[in-house]
Amino acid sequence: MVEAAVRDVEGLVAGRHEIDHGGPSYTADTLAALHREHPGAELFTIVGDDAAAGITTWSRYDEVVARSSLVVVDRPGAPVILPKGFAWTRVEVPRLEVSSTDLRARFHDGRPLDYLLTEPVLEVIARSGLYRVAA
16 A cells, blocks of 8 residues: 555655565664665655654664654644654644544445545555455
8 A cells, every 4th residue: 555655756665674574673674774775865764743752662763863864744733842862854734633443434434535545545445355344
């Protein structure tokens, strides 16, 4: 689904590092692999405000912030506060009152998903038979 979501977005590529690695995955390991494959490339770690607030609990978070620029996608109303000493960029997005559970229910019920999922993602869901209710 990630590949479908970014297929037509210039500059974005879905990576398979964590899938191909198997088992537990760590952002620090993924960034190290990307650094080896693309020396000199500027890497970004993009996270939601909830994940950013807990970044110091991540395994080897110091490597993550050293190898990449941290971008925090924040929702209006309650800006995230990170520990002192973290360089980061804030990107504010509109608040959408929708959850993954709601998206699956909308798909199953045939309710509109316009502006919530891209057409290529909807095609992957339909083709793969995802989110069907067992008979």
